[in-house]
Amino acid sequence: MNYILKDENAVYHECGFSCDNEIFLKFENDAFFFTDARYLTEANEFVKNAEVVLMDRRDPLKAVRQYIRKAAIKALVYNPQEWSMEEFESLSSKLNINFRKNINFSQKKRIIKSRDELNVLKEAARLGALAFDNFAKYIQKRGIGQSEKKLFNEAENIFKDYGELELSFSPIVALDENAAKPHALPSDKILKKDILLLLDAGVKYQRYCSDRTRTANVDENMVFDKSAKFADAKKQKIYDTVLKAQEASIKKVRAGVSASEIDKAGREVIEKAGFGKYFIHSTGHGVGLDIHELPVIGARSQDMIEENMVFTIEPGIYIPNEFGVRIEDTVIAKSNGVEVIG
Numbered sequence: 001m002n003y004i005l006k007d008e009n010a011v012y013h014e015c016g017f018s019c020d021n022e023i024f025l026k027f028e029n030d031a032f033f034f035t036d037a038r039y040l041t042e043a044n045e046f047v048k049n050a051e052v053v054l055m056d057r058r059d060p061l062k063a064v065r066q067y068i069r070k071a072a073i074k075a076l077v078y079n080p081q082e083w084s085m086e087e088f089e090s091l092s093s094k095l096n097i098n099f100r101k102n103i104n105f106s107q108k109k110r111i112i113k114s115r116d117e118l119n120v121l122k123e124a125a126r127l128g129a130l131a132f133d134n135f136a137k138y139i140q141k142r143g144i145g146q147s148e149k150k151l152f153n154e155a156e157n158i159f160k161d162y163g164e165l166e167l168s169f170s171p172i173v174a175l176d177e178n179a180a181k182p183h184a185l186p187s188d189k190i191l192k193k194d195i196l197l198l199l200d201a202g203v204k205y206q207r208y209c210s211d212r213t214r215t216a217n218v219d220e221n222m223v224f225d226k227s228a229k230f231a232d233a234k235k236q237k238i239y240d241t242v243l244k245a246q247e248a249s250i251k252k253v254r255a256g257v258s259a260s261e262i263d264k265a266g267r268e269v270i271e272k273a274g275f276g277k278y279f280i281h282s283t284g285h286g287v288g289l290d291i292h293e294l295p296v297i298g299a300r301s302q303d304m305i306e307e308n309m310v311f312t313i314e315p316g317i318y319i320p321n322e323f324g325v326r327i328e329d330t331v332i333a334k335s336n337g338v339e340v341i342g
Helices: 008-015 037-046 062-071 085-092 105-109 115-143 148-159 176-180 233-252 259-272
Strands: 003-005 022-026 031-035 051-054 075-078 098-101 172-175 196-201 203-205 212-217 284-286 293-297 310-313 316-319 323-326 329-334 337-340
Touching (some): 008 022, 008 105, 031 062, 037 051, 115 148, 115 196, 115 212, 172 176, 176 196, 176 316, 196 323, 212 323, 233 310, 233 316, 233 323, 233 337, 293 310
Parallel strands (some): 003 075, 075 098
Antiparallel strands (some): 284 293, 284 310
16 A cells, blocks of 8 residues: 555654654655654654655655655555645645545554554553552642642643653543533632542653543542542442443453444443433543544444454543543453453
8 A cells, every 4th residue: 555644643653753844655665754854863863664855844745746756656545634735735736646535544554552562551551550649649748729720730740750751631630510521621629628539641651642530539548549439429329330331341342342332331331320411422542652543432433342452441420510420441452351551
């Protein structure tokens, strides 16, 4: 297959290096990494299995078009999500070949993780879990009386390990009614004892992401495990329901099942408890170089699970203006079951 890539993570997966101005071109037997002079030294040092080509910053696609013409190919696969209309017009209007759309074809190629990738993802998960522990200690010592905004800023610092790591995404730190918003933005709400706190966060290790969510009751002994206890009976019932749903979905994971079956296993638990309309997103998503990859673990997903696919299981219940609960772990599908990496 002849194809062209522009997305940084897609290019990194192909050749071990990427930057904010690059194009990767792959023919049957040849590969080329195009970048400008700013990144040429690093590209020559780190790019693997591809020839590095200098591009003209005034016309970045000029060299790319020249190499495509020279290859005399008839068709080129591309992901339309990677290109602006102007960029694609500049590329395609000057080439008399067939451009074939294939959305997310890079993610489809890397949906099954290699042994090395699995090891990196496990280390990312370990570092992410450690940051959860460190943030819990921070809350125990200094968190009471602080706003969500302040807690959010501190969470960013802790998960970055004060500059040692990158974030998979901006952390979600949400209290009580703000936790009813799955992607809540930090507010001025103040953290108090016996309040519900939802934390969704992750780190990057060697560019691979971790992703985890815990919901906890805030007190002097608070930890981000799954044994949360709430004085409020409704919170406890919903928490226990979400935990049971997550356990049901995780139990369903193995190679050979459909993603929709995994979603159904947990969703049925929530529906039978009477909270079905408050579970407002899919059960999970793939994790890798991108924080959201394939497969999609949802009711309408057509994906079939194969060994060494990596994805999240994260059911949730969100009661508007009251509170929300989500519990999330990242898992690896195995031939006869599942490995939870946290």
